[in-house]
Amino acid sequence: GxxxxxxxxxxxxxxxxxxxxxxTYTATGYPSLFWYVQYPGEGLQLLLKATxxxxxxxxxxxxxxxxxxxxxxxxEKGSVQVSDSAVYFCALRVQGxxxxxxxxxxxxxxNP
Amino acid sequence: xxGVIQSPRHEVTEMGQEVTLRCKPISGHNSLFWxxxxxxxxxxxxxxxxxxxxxxDSGMPEDRxxxxxxxxxxxxxxxQPSEPRDSAVYFCASRRTGxSGRGNEQYFGPGTRLTVT
Numbered sequence: 466g467x468x469x470x471x472x473x474x475x476x477x478x479x480x481x482x483x484x485x486x487x488x489t490y491t492a493t494g495y496p497s498l499f500w501y502v503q504y505p506g507e508g509l510q511l512l513l514k515a516t517x518x519x520x521x522x523x524x525x526x527x528x529x530x531x532x533x534x535x536x537x538x539x540x541e542k543g544s545v546q547v548s549d550s551a552v553y554f555c556a557l558r559v560q561g562x563x564x565x566x567x568x569x570x571x572x573x574x575x576n577p
Numbered sequence: 578x579x580g581v582i583q584s585p586r587h588e589v590t591e592m593g594q595e596v597t598l599r600c601k602p603i604s605g606h607n608s609l610f611w612x613x614x615x616x617x618x619x620x621x622x623x624x625x626x627x628x629x630x631x632x633x634d635s636g637m638p639e640d641r642x643x644x645x646x647x648x649x650x651x652x653x654x655x656x657q658p659s660e661p662r663d664s665a666v667y668f669c670a671s672r673r674t675g676x677s678g679r680g681n682e683q684y685f686g687p688g689t690r691l692t693v694t
Contacts, residue, residue: 506687507687507688508670508686508688509620509668509670510685511684514682563625563632563672564633565683570620
């Protein structure tokens with residue numbers, strides 16, 4: 466089946482630290498990969514995506530590269546801010562399918 | 578664009594009562610998804626519609642849950658009778674299928690926080 470495994474949280478960092486949140490996947494087809502972010506009290510927002518191997522998605526200083534050989538899509542940011550505090554979800558959608566398959570989410574807290 | 582609209586934002590009800598959650602998708606989107614989010618189970622897809630037709634309801638927990646989409650701009654999720662274990666945040670999301678690029682991804686509403694006492 467299709468599944469997504471994320472780095473266990475919560476993650477707590479200081480402002481300007483480097484961030485990595487690991488995400489690996491299992492898919493029966495050729496998936497598109499996504500990172501969604503959920504700020505407190507809000508719905509999920511698409512942060513970035515990649516649709517084929519070696520693609521790099523980027524947005525708001527965050528990046529993730531689609532690594533087919535390691536079935537991974539790790540989220541990185543070089544210098545985090547307090548405003549990045551949120552829950553981050555990795556997700557996949559198999560080609561031709563409607564459904565997103567989400568990981569369990571990783572809660573990130575950035576301290577000033 | 579107003580985004581996905583959900584109402585109410587918060588609902589507190591007593592066990593045994595009927596609860597109806599409402600969703601208005603983004604105009605022009607033809608797929609609609611209902612999710613439930615809890616600390617224990619994370620984010621679960623309950624049901625999704627394509628062109629107002631339910632396609633996959635395998636995530637609906639039991640017969641107490643039902644969802645309808647009478648037209649392209651409105652959907653409801655109903656729980657009857659409600660139970661304390663139904664307490665969760667319920668999200669609606671919509672998507673325009675059949676197009677490429679960023680614009681065809683799922684857009685989420687702000688959610689309805691349901692508390693059943």
